[in-house]
Structures are given as structure tokens and as C-alpha cells.
Amino acid sequence: MLEVSNLACSRGDHLLFSDLNFSLSAGELLQVQGANGSGKTSLLRTLCGFMMPVAGEIRWRGQNIRELGDAFYAEMIYLGHLNAIKDELNALENLRISAGLAGCKVDDKQVIAALRRMGLRGRETLPVKVLSQGQRRRVALARLLLSNASLWILDEPLTALDVGAVELMQELIGKHLVSNGMVIYTTHQPLEVVGVATRWLALS
């Protein structure tokens, strides 16, 4: 489904990696590995279309993502280093807006259910600025529950999460993969999803 061929990326004029080839099909999990500065985040941002590759191609269902544009964005969800939540809004409003922007029509019941699933019961209507780092990350991750995207691109999804939340994430990813989803992620913490062989992609 997702194919990357001969990809080269640079940060400024500095070449990060080149001749990168991999593909990902339904139900697969890909972990991107590499030292600091090896271009993990750049790779994910290139996959999202934020950065233009220096060379090579990224294809989704056989078509270049640059040509696909909106059709590709409708099928993917990206979670970056930043939580993409507004301090002034509460968790409920935040999720309602981000789901709306992603093109999903959701009602408050679904949003509340998603927040509770992420262990934020009782925090739904508090302004996000009073939440802890880990709780904010949970709010951000709750977006995954509300989206029907098949490709998840997660940059360090486990930062600031406690053990319970990490287990929850493993469960969520497992469920997503079982329903023919795809996940690409970077992490420095081990992530073990039951019943799925993790594929590795090492950037040197």
C-alpha cells in the first residue's frame, strides 16, 4: 500500500539519508530506528508531505502522494512531537475540533468515550493547560481512537506516558493492525505488540 523507493532527504543542505526503500502493506507495523539526528523525524515528515524529498518517490496505493494530495491525507493520521492541542481549550473541545479538521463527524458521546478509554475520566472539561505532560499526550493520542485513517504515522508516541498508558497504546496499535491498519512509528522505548512481528527500518 505504502511504497517508498530511492528516497533521499536533506535537512537544509545536509543530506540525511539516501536510497531508502521499503514498503508497508495492510496489517504491518514498522519501527524506524536510528541515532539522534539520523533523520527519523524527517522521514516521517516527508511521508506526511511536509518536506519535499531530494530524490525518490513515495507512493500510496500505487500513486505518488504529491499527486494524490487530499485523497492521501484522508487516509492517514500523523502524531508529531508536538501534541497539537490548545492550552485554552478543554480536552473535549480539542478533540472535537481536531476530529472535525480530519474530516470525521463525531458527536460528543464518542469523544467522551475516547477520552475515558485513554484514562482521562473526570478531565474531559478541564482546560488542557492544567493537565500534566502525560495527560496531554493522552489527549493527543485519543485522536487515534476517533479517526478512521488506515495509516498511522507516530513520532515518539510514548514520550511522557506511564506504564499503563504504554500498555494501552500497544493494545490500540494491535487492534488497528488486526483491522488491516498500518503503523509507522519511531521510539526509543520498546513497544511489544502481541501477535504481530514488528519490522525494523534502521537509519544510519
Add this chain to the structure above:
Amino acid sequence: MNKLSLIDLLSLVIRRDLVLAMRRRADVLTTLIFFVIVVSLFPLGVGPEMDMLRKMAPGVVWVAALLASMLSLGRMFSADYLDGTLEQMMLVPQSLSVLVLAKILAHWMVSGLPLVIMAPVLGLQFDMPTQALWVLIAALLLGTPILSMIGAVGAALTLGLRGGGALVSLLVLPLCIPVLIFGAGAVEAVVSGTSVGSHLSLLGALLLIALVFTPWVTALALRISME
């Protein structure tokens, strides 16, 4: 899959930005107070002769409006850029230009519209005749959205740069000169008894041109800045 229509997207983003602005009311008020103070300082600087003040009024109000709108440009994208929401907005499966247009409109409602409402009061300080006040409102209504639109391009280009505030003024102010000329010219024309129509229609033409091009250019600038 239920896709969001363009109108839905437009209203979603406008409502979001308005709610955010309302929760940070102090920022909005700062722009307005800045505008009032700048305009009120002029008589103290040049003296209280009513004849001179009446002559200066259109230019003073317009320059102050220009400076006040520069002041608020920093907020247009940078908060969203810093907390990552801008990244998410670029992944919206809809045209980024429409989203940008929504943000510009919201920005104008929060920072341009209050200036338009406040301007006649300030005009009275300068003893402007009633007719001129109406023209001032009309000109500001046509002109301040253009300032927001040109400003959006500058704000997008300078996203996340150090010294962005001063830089954005340097980039944007020269481009705003036609708006200043026609806007202040309209008010001067009514005071001197010549036709106002040509000024206002030129301003309207500029608004249309800006409406067509700037959201697209801003979207392009955002893509460049996010890379």
C-alpha cells in the same frame, strides 16, 4: 466516509479561532488600545489647532490602523505553529487555501473589525464631519481585510523566526502602501468635496485581487515555512 464540506471547514476554523481569541481577550484588547493611544497621541504632538487636525485625521487614523494590524499579525499563525496544530491543519484533506482564508477572516473579525467600530469615535476627536466619518467606516471596512490578507503572507513567511515581529513589518508595510493611499484618499476626497467613488472602487478592486490571490500565496508560504 463523510467528507467535510468547504463551508463546514470554513465555519469550523472561524469558530475555533474566535473561541481561542475570546479566551485570550487581553491580546485583542491590546491591539485596540494601541490603536486608540496612537491616534490620540497625534494632537499632543502637533498641537490642538482644529484645522490642521481635521486635515490630518484620515492619514493618522489609517496609519494607526496599519500599525495596529501589524501588531496583531504575530498571533495569526505562530501559536498554532508552536503547539503543532498548524501541522495538523496542513494534513486536512481539503484545500489549505480555504483553511487559510478562514483564519484570515477570523483574524480580521478579532483585530480589524474592532478598529472599524472604534474609528468614528477617534474621528470625532479630530473634529471630522459626519459625512467623512461614514466614508472612513466604509474605507476601513474595505481596507482592513486587505491588511489582514497581506499580513497573512508576511506572517506565514516569517513563521517561527527570531525577530519575526519587526521582520514582518518590514516585509508587509511597503506592500500596504496602495491601501493606505486609497483609504486615506477616500476620506480626504469627501472632505475636499471631490468624488469618493473612485477611491472606494479602487479599494474594492484591491480587496477582490487580494481575496483571490493571498490565501493561495499564504498557503504556499506556510508549506515553505513548515518544511
Add this chain to the structure above:
Amino acid sequence: MNWGEFFFMNGYAWYIWGSYGMALLIFFIEIVMVRHRKMLILEQLHLMRNVENVVT
């Protein structure tokens, strides 16, 4: 015509020599700055080369 008269320029000396003087100054400064820039980058390149040749 003698040189004194020439430099006097019929009373416009300040304006004319001010113009050409500024032109000369600008061209001079620009050339000096470009040369300086070249020198800086070459120094940087030498430094990079020397660092590369350090055997550790």
C-alpha cells in the same frame, strides 16, 4: 578651462562630487565586502580541511 574651474562646477561642486563620491564609496565598499566574504569562507574551508585531517 583650468582645473579649479572644473572642480568648482559652476557652483554645483558639492552636489556633483557628492554624487560621484558616494558612487565610488559604494562600489568600493561592495567590492571590499565581497572580498572579505570570500576570505572568510576560504578560512572556514581550510579549518574544515584541517579538522578532517586530524588523526584520532
Add this chain to the structure above:
Amino acid sequence: MAINWFKYSAPSTFYGVAGKMVPWFSWSAAILFVVGLYIGFFVAPTDIQQSEAYRIMFIHVPASILSMFIYLVMAGYAALGLIFNTRLSSMMASALAPTGALLAFLSLWTGALWGKPMWGAWWVWDARLTSELILLFLYLGFIALHASIDDPRRADRASALLAIIGSVNVPIIYFSVQWWNTLHQGATVKFTGTSMHVAMQQGMFTMMLAVWLYAIAVTLLRVRCIILERECKAQWVSELVEVRR
């Protein structure tokens, strides 16, 4: 015979080519400056209306015309760089900007020095002067934006967009300033003399060519610096004679 433009648009090739071209341009510029100034000061007769002051025109007009022309060329290169992602064109755009800005400044300076004896004021809000001033602001905006972005690729693309917006805006600004000026009955003094003396024309033409060649020479020198700065990690740079020394 088709010239392989792509070969010359590679920074590594262009570095050498530019290095070979610089002496030609700079020497011919120097010679033309001498010839132009000789014609301007010794051959061209005194103007009846403006006396000797008109001799400022020999530097003022070339500086003004080139400052505008360079902006267009810069925007053109910037657009090429933005659309086709050719690195050399972006480098050319940023190499042209300082020269253009300096010429715009020179044009304003010499304009003021001409205006004082002719119009009785250092500065009048004439449409042409005002537009030139705004042009200088546009140059400064381009340079400032390029300088404040650390990532060179983003700097190139962002300032390219700004240059294009600027060049689209220049006619609008010029028109509005002119309109504003006629409305306010500003300076009505025109540049006199539609019938220029042949020697004046020759002097003007020679000086124009001289400034033009100078601009090309100094731009090439600057683009060579930019190429070295941007390509400092490339293999070919470390093999250059001036680096290996």
C-alpha cells in the same frame, strides 16, 4: 549546436565559469567607467537650464534603471529556483539583492543631490522618488528575510516567494503613488531636455553599460562566495586549488 544549460547550471561548473568571466566583466566595466566619465565631464556640453548639475544624471540614471532591472532579474531567478528547484538560480537571486539595494540607495542619494539645486529640496514626494524608496524597502525585506532563516533551502524558497509578490506589487504601488501624487499636485518639475545632446546620450549610454558590467562582475564574485558557503561539504570544493593551498 545545443548548449547543455544543465551542465552550466550545476554550481560546481558555474563556480569555475564565473571565475573565468569575472576579470573580463570587471576590466571592461573599469574601462567603460573611465570613457563614460570622460565623455560626461569633458565632451558633453553644459546644459542651458540645469548648468553643470545635470552631470549627476550620468550616474543617477544608470543606478535607477539598473536597480529596477536587477529587481526583475532577481525575481525571475527566484521564480526559477522556486518552480524548478534549481539551486543555482536561487543563489543568483540572493547574490543580486545586495547590489540592487546599493544601486537603489545610490539612486536616491544622487537624486537628492540633484533635487536640492534643481527643486530646492533634498526630497520631494515625486512618484518616481517614492517608488524608488519603496523599491529599496522591498530589497531590504528580501535581504532581511533571507538572512533570518537558518535553513538555506527554506530561506531560498521563502524569499523567492517574497520577491515574486514584490514584483507583482511594484506596478500597483507605482500606479497608486503616481495617482496620489497628481491628486496632491506635488512636484511638477520634470526632467528637462527631450532633445539631449549627442555627447550626453553617448555619455549616458557608456555609463549605463559600465554600471551594468560592474553589477554583473560583482554579482558573479558574490555568487562564487555563496556557492562555496553552500557547498562547503562537497567533494569538488575540497579539491579546489584555493582550498587545498
